[in-house]
Every structure is written in C-alpha cells, then in structure tokens.
Amino acid sequence: MSKIFWNVLKVSPAVLAASLLAANSALAGEANEQITTVAQLTQQNDSMGQVTSVSQFSDVQPTDWAFQALQSLVERYGCIAGYPNGTYRGNRALTRYEFAAGLNACLDRVNELIATATADLVTKEDLATLQRLQEEFSAELATLRGRVDALEARTAELEANQFSTTTKLVGEAVFDATQVFGDNQAVPNPQTPTRDLTSNTTFDYRVRLNLLSSFTGTDQLQVRLQSGNNVNATPNVTGTNQTRLAFVDNTSNQVQVDKLNYAFNLSDYIRVKVDANTAELWENVNVFNPDFRSSGTGAISRYGRFSPIYRLGSGGAGLTVTLNPKGAISLTGAYLASKASNPDAGFGLFNGDYAAFGQLEFKPSKAFNIGFAYAHTYDGARNGGTNNVNFTGNTGSFNAIAPFGTGVATTGNHYGIQASFQPSSKLTIGGWAGYSNAVAETGPNRGRDAEVVYWAGTLALKDFGKEGNVLGVVFGQQPTVTDTPVANRRDGDTAYHLEGLYKIKVSNNIQVTPGLLVIFNPENNDRNDTIYVGTLRTTFTF
Template identity: 90%
Template sequence: MTKLFWNVLKVSPAVLAATLLAANSALAGEANEQITTVNQLSAQPDSMGQVTSVSQFSDVQPTDWAFQALQSLVERYGCIAGYPNGTYRGNRALTRYEFAAGLNACLDRVNELIATATADLVTKEDLATLQRLQEEFSAELATLRGRVDALEARTSELEANQFSTTTKLVGEAIFDASQAFGNNQAVSNPQTPTRDLTSNTTFDYRARLNLLSSFTGTDQLQVRLQAGNIVNNRSVTGTSQTRLSFADPTDNQVQVDKINYAFNLSDYIRVKVDANTGELWENVNVFNPDFRSSGTGAISRYGRFSPIYRLGSGGAGLTVTLNPKGAISVTGAYLASKASNPNEGFGLFNGDYAAFGQIEFKPSKALNIGLAYAHTYDGGRDNDTDPTNTNTNAINFIGATGSTFAGAPFGSGVATTGNHYGIQASFKPSDKLTIGGWAGYSNAVAETGANRGRDADVVYWAGTLALRDLGKQGNVLGIVFGQPPTVTESPVANRRDGQSTYHLEGLYKIKVSNNIQVTPGLLVIFNPENNSRNDTIYVGTLRTTFTF
C-alpha cells in the first residue's frame, strides 16, 4: 500500500514532511488544540474546513519550498484543511495522531479516485467467458492466423517485386470488326461523277499502354504507348463523316504518342503541360460523359463531343483551369500542333495554333453547361497523320468531323484563321438517364490566296441520349443525332454545302465484366458531304474493349 501511495500521489519521500505538516494544520483548532480524526473538524465551531485552492492560505507563498506539494494535495486530491483565520501554519510541529488523521484522509481520496477509474474494467466472469470462447473457436483462430501470415508473405513479395512505388500501368486494347455499306462513294460537288462504294469486312486493333506516375499525390505524369492498324473510313466512303472514333493507324508500329504532366498550383488552380499530341478534350469537360471515350464511348468521331474540342490537336500546349471543383470554373489553353517542327519553319508561336477558353457552370451534379471560344490559325499544310488519306482538304479547320468544304473552306493550301463559338450541356435527371448536346458556329477568314480577307460560316449541332443499366446493370444504350460541320456561307460558290448531312448513331455497350466491354453499333449518314445525290452510307461495327 505504501508503494501505491507514492505512485498515486507522485511526490517524493522528501515532500512527506510537507504532507504531514499539512495534515497536522488541517486537524488543529484555533487554540492549537490537537485532534485525532478528521471527523473532529466538524465539531470545531470556527473550523475553516476543506479548501479548494492553495491561494486560500494567506501564509503560503509560491516561493515556499513545499508549495508545489501542498498545491497538489489541495487542488488535485482535496484532502487538506486550514485554520479559520485562513492560515496554514506550515512551520508548527506534527503529532502522530495528526499524521494518522491526515494520511487516512488522503488515502480515502486516493481510493475514491482509483475506484472511479476502474469502474468499467472487466470482471472475472468476463474473463472466464472470453477464455471459454477462445477454446471453442481455437480452430477458426488458427486458420485466421495462418491466412494473416500468408497475406503478410504475399505483401512482402509484392513490395519486393513491385513495378514502381510512383508509377502504375493502365492498358487498353480494342478489337474491332467493321464494314461500310452503300451504293456510291460520297462526293462534295454534285457535278462530280460518283464511284461505287466497295468495301470488305475488316478486323483491326488498337492497343494503348499508359504509364501514370505521381510524385506528390496530386500530380500526374502520363507517358502513353500506342500501336494499331484501324484505318480512316474516309478512303473507303469518300467522307470523314463516317470516321470511327478509335481509328488511329500507326502501321502496327509502337509510338510514344502522348507525354504530359498535370499538377496543382493551389487548391484552385490546375495546370497541365502537353509535350506532344496535346488534345483539348483530354484537358477539359466536354459535357458528354457516356460518349467521350474512344474506347468505351461513341463509335463515331463526331459522336464523342463537339468539334470545338478538336481544335489545335497534335502538338504541345498548356492548359490552366481555375476553381476546377467549384460550381463555376474557367479554363484557358494554348495548343500548337506544329510546335516540334523547327526544320519546317514552325514552332510554338510560328505555326498552327488554337487559343481556347471555356466557362463551365455546374449548378448541380445533374446539370453542366459550358460556353467555349477558340481562335485558331491553320497555315494550310496537312497535319493529318493518316497514311491512307489523300484528301488534303478535309483537315484541321473543324477537326476532320464534317464535310470536305468545312475542313478547308477556301481550298487546300489556303492559310485560314477562325473564330469558333460553342455551347455544350449535359443533363442527368436520374441515375439511369443522361441527355446532352452541343451546338457551334465557326467563322473562317482566308489569310492567303484569291479570297484573302473574305470569310465563310460553318455550323453544327447534335443531341445525345444515354440509357444506363438497360437489360443488365452496367449496360448502356446510346443514341446520337445531329448535323456535322457544314458550310452555310462562303465567297467560293463551288465550296458552299447544299442539303444538310444528318448523322444518326446507335450503339449498345454490353458490360461483360469490369474489364471487358462489347459494343455493337451502327452509324448512318444521310446526304453524305451535304450532297443529296449521294446515297446514304452505313457503317456497322462490333468493338470489343479490354481494360487492365
């Protein structure tokens, strides 16, 4: 008990004299009459009784050698009393009776504190029950212990052989069977003779490996490798309006087709630097979540998102987004598609470029609206990397998604500037339904050639519908309908589009597993190349996408 007493009070034996002296003073009367029990204090008519603070003693100073011990006994344990006149009289002698009475008072208080602190501890009965349960489930506990040991061994092996502590590998492989159908190849000019559309069913692939590295937890370095042989349908159908979303031919050669780095300057500023193959649609919201991906979204190039997000693609760039997680965000970007071609006289500021800005409104998770603007310059040189493309007119100005005239309003080789305006929206009234769409207008100005200084107008629009979990959880039925980019006004009479082309696309994404998706789809182009003399063209496809 003596050892417990010292541990609980946390005072040294040297302070015992102060403790006993305090007890003696607490048990003495005004006339210094000694008492033998603390109960006798209540019988003293002028007794001061228990004090709550050492400051209540007028004759105790902080400089006294026993001040801290006395303060602990009074304020921590509450077992010290004083004289009626507010004094402690710490220098008077201590009798054995006073020692016994004071020690008993403090021990009673200590026992009270111990009982309070251990009131909720387990009982012997609880321990007996726990031992019985341990014996009954000994086999299960042994099995669990073995599984934990095995898991620790596997974890150690993974840590020892992991690919990287900062990098993860994300892959995608597409197998596609497709064919275009129709009577004739599309021509832009109604006076141009047509040729028969001859096509075969093809089986193609595209494979991508992404190395995604993070050094701070909020940044990302992307290095992407790509190989494939899916050709552009334009060479078969005569129009880029039939182009598939995942057509990226590399002649089966592995290419490092994308390198970029994204990071946060602060909680409200996100920055992305593209070293090559920069694309706006990868850096900003395109308001078409169910169709934007080339591997798991729409089957057509035009059905993925508005053509305004294809401007400036193919080179280096910088994208900055302010307040990316807020209800209102602003994005500015600059992309130079020929930034890495100094031998041809181009550079970051000397060649083709797109200066882009977008304001995004997100009043709720269900409704997103975007207003976008871009100013572009196209020097009239072909940027299309498709080796099967021999039509240099259908390039760049509006992202190779519309008619031949919309791609080059003033003809091949004419430098053109453009002011592009777009509005995009996505509305999700329920978890099963998403409605979206976009509309755009572009004004093209000729910078060289016979029409220098003159302008042409290009318009486009589309609506999308996605029904989720149709038939099975994870499946999506998608419909896209709209008008691809079309020249409505032009100073060049024979480069003005006639009857509007209409784009109709239907697809059904089937979730086979978390890593496999099969998408049958059909693309229908009415009045291809905005020429009513052209027969309707159909493109059927069966796309299988593996992700890992």
Template identity: 70%
Template sequence: MTKPFWNVLKVSPIVVAATFCAANSTLAAEVNEQTTSVAQLSQESNSMGQVTSVSQFSDVQPTDWAFQALQSLVERYGCIAGYPSGVYRGNRALTRYEFAAGLNACLDRVNELIATATADLVTKQDLATLQRLQEEFSAELATLRGRVDSLEARTAELEANQFSTTTKLVGEAIFNVSDVFGDNRVGGADLQSNTTFSDRVRLNLLSSFNGKDQLQVRLQAGNIVSNSGVTGTNMTRLGYDVATTDNSVSIDKVNYAFNFSDAIRVKIDAAGGELWENVNTFNPDFASSGKGAISRYGRFSPIYRQGQGGAGITVVFSPKGPLSLTGAYLATTANNPTDGNGLTDGASTAFGQIAFQPNKAFNLGLSYAYTYQNNSSNVNLFNSTGGALANQPFGRLATTSNNYGVEANFQPNSKITIGGWAGYTVATAETGANRGKNADIFYWAANLAFRDFGKEGNTLGVIFGQPPKVTESEVDGGANGNTSYHLEGLYKIKVSDNLQVTPGLLVIFNPEHDNANDTIYVGTLRTTFTF
C-alpha cells in the same frame, strides 16, 4: 523484441489478430489473405484512436481473471488502440488470438518503457501478472508472432517489387470487328469492303509527385484503318481509328497538369495536345474513344478538334465551381523550327470556354476558337471530321477561322441523359486568288443515353445530327448543295469492371452533303479491356 508490424502501420494489434484468425487454409491462400489485409488495415488506421480501458470494447466479455488483469494493464500503460465507437467488428466476445494480440501490445509497451530507462514506472506486480498471462497464452502468442513475421516478409517483398512509388500504369485495349455496307462509294464507284478485325492498345504512365499533379506519358499502337479509304468520305470514320496502322509503338502524348492554386488548374502539353482531353466537352456518355460513341463525329462537337496533336497550355479557372472559365493555346507544329512552324509562327489555335454547371443535372458550355492553318500543316479545319469541303473550303491554302459553339447536357434523372451541340464557323482564305473571301460552316447533333438499360452498367445510345457543312461561300461553287445526316445507335454492355462490349451501327445519309451519293452503313463490334 522486433518492432510489431501494427506499430509500423499504426493500426490496432487486435485488428491484425482478427485478420490472422480468419486464415485457416493453405499457406499460399493465407499469404493472399494477409496481403489483402494490409490495404484494409491501412484504411482502418485513419479512424482509430487510443482507448484507456479494455471495457471500452463493448463486445468484449469480462469473464475471467485474464480480462481483469489485461484491463488493469491497459488502463495504466495505454497499450491498446481501438475504434472510437467502442465496438469491435460486431457483437461477439474476444477470441484467444484477439486477446493475445492485446497482451502482446502490452508486452511491447512494457519493454519500451524498460528500454527507455523508465522501468520504475512498471511495478513488480505488473511484471508478475504479465508473466502469468504470457504463460497461459503462450501458444496464441507464438502463432500470432509467426504470422506477423510472415506478413512482414511478404509485405517487404511486395514493396521491393512494386512498379513505382509515384507512377501508375493504366491501360486500354480495343478489339474491333467492323464492315461497311452500301451500293456505291462517294463518287459513284462500287463500294467494295471486307470485314476487318483490328486493335488499338494504349498504355498510360501516370505519375504524381505531390498528390495533386499528374505527368502523363502515353504509348500507343494499333492497326484500325480509317473507313474513308473504301467509302470515299471521312463521315464514316470510327472514333478510335489510328494514324499508323502497323501496330508500331509510339509515344503519342506527353503532358503535365498541376494546380496553380485551389481555383486554377494548369495543363502543359509537350506532345499530342488535344482540347477534348483538357476541357469539358459536355458529352460524358459518348466522349471516350474506347467507351463512348463508335463514330468520330458522335463523340463531341468538332470545335474541340481545333489545334489537335500539338503542344501548348490549358488553364481552367474555378474547375470545380458552378461557373468556370477555360483558356488554351495549342500549336500543331510547335516542335518544328523551320519557317512557318514553331510555337508562334505555325498552325495554332487560341481557345476559350465558359462552362455553367449549377448542378450535376444541367451543364451548358459556350465555346470559341480562333485557328490559323498554313500550307505546311495541310489545312484541315475540323481534323477530318465532317465533309471534305468543310475541312478545306479553299483547298490547301492558308486559312483562318472563327469558330463558335454551344454545348449542353441534361439529366432529368439518373437513368436518362440528353445532350447535344451546335457550331458555326466563319473561315477566311489568307492566300491565293480567293484571299479575303469567307465561307460559312454549320453543324449540329443531339444524343440520348439510357443508362442501366437492360442491366446495371449498360447504356443504350442514339446520336443524330448534321456533320460540318459549308452553307454559304463567297467562292463560286464553294458551298454544299445538299445535307448529310448522321445516325448512330450503340449499346454498351458492361461485362465486368474491366470489360465492355459495344455493338453499333452508323448510317450516313447523303454522304459528303450530296444526295446523289448512296446511303452508307458501318457496323461494328467493339470490345474494350481496361486495366
């Protein structure tokens, strides 16, 4: 006799029988139900333990001789496994199929004893009882075994054709409709913009080799163009535009994360390293590019954009504790061996953060980053977030910066989240006529999220703040004279677990920190598919 399917999965044969009894549709539908049952049976197997008596199933009624006979066999040979609670899926009697499943288990057990030369443990009386039971339940046993064979065949087919035993494919696709409105672009020329329809697609290959590690390889394609081309400012950029806009596919991220111990989590970025994906940004409702804020600045503090796109290492101490410490090093041009590049000689960022998380309702972070950017990396302190002068306070000359940030997130209840950040940067020119001179940069933002607004799963969000601005500079004329303000409203509509639609409006007052520039509006409708 072939090895029973439930022995392979280490689950109760009675559970298998109950699953089969529920299938009374066509063969195709039956296969689908049986395939679904595999996962259910595997989950249930963890809670099953052996019983020594049929009477332990409190919902089984001992009404005839067959029950008494099987009870006796189970008690002597221990051939049925069931739920430790002694209750089998509700208060009802065993069906003939369920009884046949138990009988089949005892037949297998007796055959096993005979095959292992322990046949003397089986009495002639038990063999006679088994033969009588087998004759009376022959039809049910035949049906049961036929369905088990079919399920085994389908399961083998699924295992043979699955993508990988260690790798999961996780995807995200964004369809975006957007337009920009206003009288003039930065600089005074007429603002001329057309409504666009564009996309971004990401495919993540996530592999785990021991259950606690993860190798990520991400492929990306898209054609969402930056709004800065028509507005004259990066303050109008969407949070999900892409570097290449021809939908060409590229591998933009490769990293490996693992636990060095229970208290230390290590992540090594080989390409596409980004601090905001490695550390807590304290902005859970808006940090995601696909399901968070619609703008670039609204996602999280610009301090997390230091060292973007490079290689390096991030270490988090006590990642699940109330007080955690993070250290990271990222080099933007780590793969380039030419002079002024590489892992240690080129543009780089050293980052540290203390996160205080006493409970889920309140999180506080203190962050610091030291950044060096040289000529070959085209100096860009906040990676094109905020004003142009703040990103290049000394032009395209080598610049170092000390960046300080504080971030917080507070949930007074399950429906409301309040968050925000503030940052201060001291940038220093390292070359040229202004070498040694400093520029002070300041930024802040606050946000409010109403969860389950209108419908469970929906979120209404508002973000308001001041993008990075040069408040003081030792260079003549090197500070911004006015202040820009960022206002963003969005409504995340959960259509299903795999589909979200987000209409949003972004308003930039005094773009580029100049009140001579007209207010600019960006309207979007983002549709995000996850799979």
C-alpha cells in the same frame, strides 16, 4: 491491487511511514499534551480541523526538513488535520495510537481514491464473458489472424517489388471488327461519276499504356505509349470522312510516345496543363458528353464523341489554364500549336498553325452543365499538299474540312454551345451546335469568307437491360458548308448522321460494344446512296 494502490498514492511505503513519523518526530517532550489512548486520540482529533493546504499551519515553514512530505500528505491526499489554534506541532512526540490513527486516515483516503479510479474497470463477470466469447469464436479469430498475416505478407511483397512510389500504370486495349455496307462510294459533286463500294470485313487493334505520375498529390505527369494498325480504312472505302470511326489510330504496329504532358495547380483556383506533344483540347476541358467522349468506351464514330470545336489545333504542343475548375462557373483558355516542334519558316510555336481557345462553363448542378466556346485558328496550308487544311478536325464533308481547297491557308472564328442534362441517374440528354466562319488567306479568294454549321443531339440510357450497360443514340448534322465563294465547294444537300450503340459491361475491365453508324446523303449529296458501318468493339482496361 497493490499496484493500483501505489500508483494512486504516488509514494512508496517507506516514504509514507517516514512522512508520518518524521512530521511528528520526538524532538520536544511535551508530555502533558501526550495522548495515550485511542479514546483520547479520537476526542483530540475531533477538536482538530482538516486542512487543505500546508500553509494553513502557522508553525510549519518551507525550511523545515519534512516540509515536502507534509505538503504531499495534506494537499495531495487530504489526510492530515491540525490543532484548533492553526498549528501542527510537528516537534512533539508521536504515540503509537496517534501513528495508528494517522495511518488509518491516510489509508481510508487512498481506498477512496482507488475506488474512484477503478469504478469503470471491468468486473470478473465481464472478463468471464469475454473469455467465453473468445473460446466460442476461436475459429473465426484464427481465420481473421490468418488473413491479417496474409495481407501483411502481400503488402511487404508489393513494397519490395513495387514499380514506383510515384507512378501507376493504366492500360487500354481495343479490338474491333468492322464491315461497311452500301452500293456506291460517296462523291461531293453530283456531276462526279460514282464507283461501286467494295468492302471486306476488317479486324484492327489499338493499345495504349499510360504512365501517370504524381509528385505532390495534386499534379500529374502523363506519358502515353500507343500502338495500333487501324489505317482509317472506312473513309477510304466509303469516300467520306463522315464515316470515320472513333478509335482510328495507325502507328503501323510501332510503339510511339503518343502523349507527354504535365498538369499542376498554381493555387486552389488555377489549374495549368502543359502538353509537349499531341495536345488535344478534348483531353483538357469539359466536352459536355460524358457517356460518349471516350474513343475506347464512348461513341463508335469520330463525330459522335463531342463537338468538332474541341478538335481544333490538335497534334502539337499546348498550354491550357482553367480558372476555378471545381466551381459552378469556370473559365478555360488554351493555346495549341500543331507544328510547334518544326523550326522551318511558317511553322514553330508562334509562326505556324495554331488554335487560341476559350470556354466559359456554367455548372449550377451536377445534373445540368452548359458551356460556350470560342476558337480562333490559323491553318497555313502549303501548296503541294505537305500541310493540307483541316478546318473541322477531319469531321464533316470534304468541303467543310477545306472550304477554299486543301492548299489554301485559312483562318477561322469558331463558335460553339454544348450542354448535358441528367434528369435521373439512368438518363442523360446532351447536344451541341456550332458555327464557323472561314477566311481565305491565300489564293484567288483571299479575304473572302465561307460559313460552316453543324449540330447533334445525344441520348444515353444507363443500366439498360443490365446494370452497367448503356444504350446510346447520336443524331445530327456533321460540319456542312452553307456559303462559300467557291462554287464547287458548297454543300448542296444535307447529310444526316445517325448512330446507335449498346455498351455491354462484361466485367469491370471488359466492355463489348456493338454499334451501327448510318450516313444519309453522304458528302451532302442526295445522289449518293446511304452508307452503313457496322462494328463490334471490345475494350479491355487494366
């Protein structure tokens, strides 16, 4: 209580006593005005008026030696009164009664301040209740203290042994067992004799390690290491790229720097990404197929992941700029050069193969997204097969991949529309359609054009059978040549793509996906038998 008293009073006992005594020092002997009894003092005090400022005393000057002490008692504590004529009479003698009355007035004021300051403090009953609760929950409190100590120890260990303050490691390992079923290999030309389809069950893997670094909190430097042994056996066995699987990446069991890029914000409305190698549009833009876009956890086929327009120009350096990336309407522009690192004639960043891409996205709500994409490409094929044309990103028929032949340089104008609709949290419907116009730049058909079309629809049922599981279906038509001046490179029939998969969430880090891919009229030739590809993919993420 004494501590509270002096904190409120803000002066020491010596200062209080000195202030009361000094302000009424006996420097003048006005005996006739002395008050010698408590009754007289009380009567006299009744005639005194309480003051709120020391300036109200006409006989007190700032030069007086006790001015500051008197000012503190009057203005800070309000326990000093003056005479009716507005004087303090600080030079008159002080009786013991006057001292007692003045001290009592100040103590009353201090007690009042203490009561006000401590009104919200806990009572003894509150303290007793708190002590009882502490005793009752002593075991729980001890456990909590132990957990906090353990967390502090673990945090200290992590800080001492952390890999990096700016970089985190994200990994993915994919194992798959695949079997192809069918009577004959597919051939593009109905007049070409077919061969029996012979297939053995294969087991392959692909491992990716991503080093993701951020230096400002909004940027990202990606370095991806990859190793795998999937040698794209499915097209070799089936005779068509229409059966190509999504997770095919062969490095002959060698570790390679598969990706190197840096993304950053120029402002709140401009996002820039620079790819040093293996630039891929589908990594940089919205492809409107969220449940199937990933090669490790999405569709099992290459075509089922997204529209082929996002595969154009892949493989080299690139620059992607997105305006208003978080807005309801956004615009993306990109330039990719697949042979940017080759200085030979006809290659390089601006004198070789390239894709100039643009996409306008409308995202009025989280449930509905739609995009319109355009790409202009140049594929400067070299006779001799060192740089064969890849007009559709290794999707569709062989005629669509090279509309005028594998050794004919080709330019293209590609148009695509993509959309996804999520009417509920458990259902997503999507799809895309595209048209490409190819123009021969070399050979006997130079200046002539060909037309390629494709489309697909997707359906994803989330939490099907169990929370976290996804049942998926993809149906469509892979890129098909509908018109070309080269008679033997026009697709006569329509091949249909049907894909079913069931993503089973074993845990947050393990997913098992059985899937079946069916190609009707492979290579757009109805004389070819239907081909089936069954696969069991297991994906580990860490």
